[in-house]
Amino acid sequence: MPRIARYSRSRRDPVLSAGDTPPQSAESVTDKAHATSSEAADAPAPAAGRVPRHIWPLLIFVLALNAGVLGYWGHEQKNRAPQQLTQKDIDAAVLHTLATQTLPSPTARAAAKIAPSVVHVVGYTRTKRGTEVERGEGTGVVVIDTGIILTNLHVVNGSRRIEVQFADGSTSNAVVVNVQVENDLAVLKASEPPDDLQAAAMRSTEGLNAGDQVVAVGFPFGIGPSVSAGVISGFKREFQSPEGKQVLRNLIQFDAPANPGNSGGPLVTMDGEVIGIVTAILNPTASRTSLGIGFAVPIENAAKAIGSPPF
Structure with missing residues (x-):
């Protein structure tokens, strides 16, 4: 009786024709994937912080551009013409000074x-x-x-x-x-004056007017030097001493406070120039203190006493 042919369950490798690639098993593909991953892991990584070569030209260009801009700015600043001050700038500076600083008064400067x-x-x-x-x-x-x-x-x-x-x-x-x-x-x-002694500046009374400001400096009652201020009240005044022994003429009348001890002191303008020598005060009471009426000998007369030529 004829026997039935039995076939094995194992596959036979197909016959490959010329140019065909033999098929790979799953195990073979998996092994190659693992090998590729191992090779990629073993490959050296790029160094951290290194600039790729193709970036260098761009970086050099940027640095050169910055250097050129800075050089041009420095040249412009060096050769820049100074800013011209305007009258507005000057006025603003003066107003700022007046607002922030206390300037000495004319009386203080004269004294x-x-x-x-x-x-x-x-x-x-x-x-x-x-x-x-x-x-x-x-x-x-x-x-x-x-x-x-x-x-x-x-x-x-x-x-x-x-x-x-x-x-x-x-x-x-x-x-x-x-x-x-x-x-x-x-x-x-x-007899023994200081080496650096300063002489006062003197000026003629010509050109002065009643109402012009004056300053008297002296030692009233021995206190001083004391400063008082007022105005010229008039010219060519006469004064008779309380004892009636002498009449002084051609005097400057002023209202700056003066008291005993001021006698002989200077009467000066607001420029600090001597125009007279304080000589007397008028006070009809027994106190003989200032009532705002003082007299000074004009410096023109006083200059003759020292042999100085008239102004």
């Missing part, structure tokens, strides 16, 4: 200019027992830097010794070298 030339004058006499006592005091003003001082005659008249104290605090004996009785003036010469 500061004359201050180095103002001196305190004290006259001494002796009692019957030979004791030296103060006879009188007043003010003086340096008119020549060698120690020549103008003051009132009544301040030093009758004194046996005269002492003057300068602005720097130093003191010196002084002697009377000339007098002008009709104007109650005396010229003193200090």
Whole structure:
């Protein structure tokens, strides 16, 4: 009896024709995938932070462009013309200064200019027992830097010794070298004046008017130097002393407060220039203090006492 042919379950490899690629099993494909992954993992990674070569030209161009722009800006700043100030800029700066800083007053500036030339004058006499006592005091003003001082005659008249104290605090004996009785003036010469002594600037009264501001500097009641301010009240005034012994003429009247001790001191303009020597005050009461009516000898008259030519 014929037998039935039995076939094996295993597959036979197909017969490949020329040029065909033999088929790969699943195990073979999986092995190759693992191999490829291993090779990729083993390949060296690019170094961190390294700039790719194709970026370098662009980077160099950007740096060169920046350098060129900075160089041009520096050149423009160096050769840039300074900004021109306008009147508006100047006005704004002045207004800012006035708003933020306290400027000295005209009176303060005048007082500061004359201050180095103002001196305190004290006259001494002796009692019957030979004791030296103060006879009188007043003010003086340096008119020549060698120690020549103008003051009132009544301040030093009758004194046996005269002492003057300068602005720097130093003191010196002084002697009377000339007098002008009709104007109650005396010229003193200090024996030891400071080396840096400053003489006051003087100016003529010509061109001045009633109402012009003036400053008086002196030692009222020995206190000072003290500064007071006012205006010129008039010119060519006359004054008779309370004792009625003398009449002074051609005086400057002013209203700046002056008291005993101001005598002989300077009356100055707001530029600090001497226009007169304070000589008297009018007060009909017994107190003989300031009531706002003072008198000064014009500097033109005083200049003659020191041998200075008229203005």
